[in-house]
Amino acid sequence: MSNYNLDPALAAYVAESAMFACTEQDMSARRHAFAEACAYFTRERPAGLKIEDGEVNGIAIRIYSPARPAPEKGWPTVLYFHGGGWSMGSHTTHDWFAFGICRRVNVAVVALNYRLAPEHPFPAPLEDGLEVWKALRRGDFPQLNRECLAVAGDSAGGSLAAGLCLALRDAQQPQPDRQVLAYPVLSAKTHFASMRLYADAPMLTTAGLLASLEGFLPTESLKNDPRAMPLEADDLSGLAPAFIGVAEYDPLFDHGAMYAQRLKAAGNPVSLYVGEGLVHASLRALGVSQVEGFYNAMSDSLQDMVWRYSQYHP
Numbered sequence: 001m002s003n004y005n006l007d008p009a010l011a012a013y014v015a016e017s018a019m020f021a022c023t024e025q026d027m028s029a030r031r032h033a034f035a036e037a038c039a040y041f042t043r044e045r046p047a048g049l050k051i052e053d054g055e056v057n058g059i060a061i062r063i064y065s066p067a068r069p070a071p072e073k074g075w076p077t078v079l080y081f082h083g084g085g086w087s088m089g090s091h092t093t094h095d096w097f098a099f100g101i102c103r104r105v106n107v108a109v110v111a112l113n114y115r116l117a118p119e120h121p122f123p124a125p126l127e128d129g130l131e132v133w134k135a136l137r138r139g140d141f142p143q144l145n146r147e148c149l150a151v152a153g154d155s156a157g158g159s160l161a162a163g164l165c166l167a168l169r170d171a172q173q174p175q176p177d178r179q180v181l182a183y184p185v186l187s188a189k190t191h192f193a194s195m196r197l198y199a200d201a202p203m204l205t206t207a208g209l210l211a212s213l214e215g216f217l218p219t220e221s222l223k224n225d226p227r228a229m230p231l232e233a234d235d236l237s238g239l240a241p242a243f244i245g246v247a248e249y250d251p252l253f254d255h256g257a258m259y260a261q262r263l264k265a266a267g268n269p270v271s272l273y274v275g276e277g278l279v280h281a282s283l284r285a286l287g288v289s290q291v292e293g294f295y296n297a298m299s300d301s302l303q304d305m306v307w308r309y310s311q312y313h314p
Contacts, residue, residue: 004202004249007277013285014202016040027087027118034088041284042096046103053091056135059128060113062091064098065143066106073313074145075108076306078180079133079164083155083281085212086117086125096284097154104299107306108144109152110136114160118215122228125216126163133164137174148309150178150302151240154283155204155252156212158184162230162259165239170227175240178305180298182245183280186255187231188213188223194253204280206251231255236262241269243301245294247278273297 006014020037022030045051050067053060065075078101082094091113098109114128129151139146153161158181165179190210199206217223226233242263246256260272275282275294285291 004279005277006202006249006279007288007290009288010277010279010282010285010290013041013282013288014279017203017281017284031088034084035090035093038089038093038096038284041286043099043286045095046099049099049102051095054141056112056132056140059132060091061132062095062098062111063108063141063144064095064102064111065108066102070143071145073147074141074143075106076148076150076302076309077108077110077136077144078150078152078302079129079136079161079176080109080111081114081125081129081151081153081157081160081164082111083153083157084116085208086122086156086216087212088116094154096286100283100286100295101152101299101302104295105302105306107150107302110144118218121216121218122222122225125160126167126227129160129164130167133168147313148306149176150180150305151176152180152182152298153184154182155281156185156216158182158256159186159229162186163227166230166233167227169238175238177240177309178243178301179240180243180245180301181256181259182283182294182298183247183250183252184244184256184259185209185213185229185252186259187229188217189231192251192254192258194255195251198249198251198253201249201251202279203282204251209251231259231262236266236268239263239266239268241305243271243273243298245273245275245298247275247280247282249278250280252280271297271301
């Protein structure tokens with residue numbers, strides 16, 4: 001592996017993560033190891049946060065919201081797609097992400113248990129996300145604001161969050177008020193410089209990324225579908241204002257950076273955050289100063305969404 005200049009606290013996180021490495025090909029074993037890693041790095045629930053489990057047409061969800069009476073129109077809400085290479089994780093494994101956001105912003109986070117590849121390749125996960133999105137828009141949950149809605153995702157979840165925005169636009173449906181993408185996967189192509197420069201980076205290698213893509217997008221036509229890989233879209237106009245965060249030492253660095261550039265060129269408001277010294281999946285390393293900066297930037301974007309909504313809906 002190349003010599004990556006990691007902060008000692010982040011290097012310790014990478015070393016601890018190695019305890020959960022699974023070399024078995026058996027998917028159930030890999031999923032178990034991933035869930036164990038997520039649980040290991042999840043801190044205690046923030047004070048004043050309520051967690052409720054529910055479902056939308058058989059799709060399990062977990063709702064995180066302030067444990068006090070909701071505003072008249074409900075809490076501003078973030079629909080969250082978890083990472084895990086589209087093949088691992090659930091609505092329960094990424095408490096740490098919701099905790100990181102809810103510590104900083106008075107919003108609700110709705111995590112969904114989308115179907116996993118390779119048993120359920122694209123478009124199944126996106127269809128599940130759209131189903132939950134429609135329920136939020138309908139106002140099926142009175143404690144959640146059906147008008148002030150964002151979508152977010154990390155890694156593989158970032159591709160689904162961005163794909164949801166494209167699917168809604170193409171269906172002539174209203175956009176989210178914000179899309180928040182953390183080190184997202186946005187193309188199945190291999191020509192990106194970062195995929196060569198950081199091919200052996202900690203936490204995600206280029207080979208590992210390509211293996212995950214094969215399970216999610218088993219045919220060439222799917223790999224070129226913009227709803228699956230948004231960088232393949234010819235037209236990126238008319239999409240939600242975006243926050244895109246990338247990690248410096250990550251094969252996916254160029255995915256996020258290029259998407260930010262193209263979104264901006266198409267006339268969309270975009271904020272690109274570069275997590276200097278960070279690696280893929282570092283958002284689990286709560287307490288590391290650079291990671292806290294990443295959360296602060298994401299939360300500032302969501303707080304801006306809430307503020308803008310309040311100006312037009314006093």
